[in-house]
Amino acid sequence: MNAYPTASTPRLWVFNPGHEEALSFSREKRYTLSKEIRWMRHELSPLLRLLASGEDLIYAPASPEGIPARLLNAEGDDLPAGCDLPAELSVVLWGLDDHIVRELRECPLFDSTTLLFPPITPSYLRLSHRRASYDLLAYLTDQLGYPSDLLPRWIEAGVDRSDTELRLRAAIEGIKSRPLGDPTRVLIKRPYSSSGRGVFPLPLPLQEKHLEALIGSCTRSGSVSIEPYLEVVDNWALEYTRSESGEVSFFALSHFDTLPSGRAYLGNILTSPEDLWERLTSLMSEEALLTLINAQCTWLE
Structure with missing residues (x-):
């Protein structure tokens, strides 16, 4: 629905970690969150009472063990059974993706309520893609003189497996030859990822099993970022x-x-x-x- 909320429309607060990876799956596909993420969503949703106010509601999704989804008021208390909901709710999401929109639209809790979602715009999708981090760092390199050795190598999947392998090997060798970073490993990041999901170190020299996994990841996601493995200070x-x-x-x-x-x-x-x-x-x-x-x-x- 392309309606927009008014200033007086109550909000529905939704905590949905895992939305980064969900963006990599088209709306036609079903995306299943890991059990750990589902527990996070279920257990941490009451924290949104720190942001909610007035007539706002909070969505507490079902747990992995079958505890059903429920609604909380702005204080984090369960809504009484049979309580009338507002005619419209403006949905405020932790992260926007087609899968959480579908989950909420199909949830029986909102059968009598119109949910108003923010639009998924091309600029939002561009900024959610890992490539945006590369573009920003390239801009800072140009404008502020950041060392160019910090820049990742962005590798698009080739026309076939052999082409993809050549591109990945060349990128890894290029990163390994830089003075910055650990020469015994590089860091791989998938296009839609965050810390702990889609980010993994790749040990060097490259072993066949790791190469196969990297080729597969690049082929499935369409591209990967290969970066120097830096010693983190903070x-x-x-x-x-x-x-x-x-x-x-x-x-x-x-x-x-x-x-x-x-x-x-x-x-x-x-x-x-x-x-x-x-x-x-x-x-x-x-x-x-x-x-x-x-x-x-x-x-x-």
């Missing part, structure tokens, strides 16, 4: 908001930990924005951080 993200007019503004810092093996996400460090800013500017100058933020805002716009 993990940070810059977060932005975008207005309806397209203006991008810096919103907050995110400081998180990852597991040393495989770079999987471990958890966030929760503290005040001021403390996060102080921590990061102890690792880089405030001037360099502000320059980076301005450059990223320009690129995102």
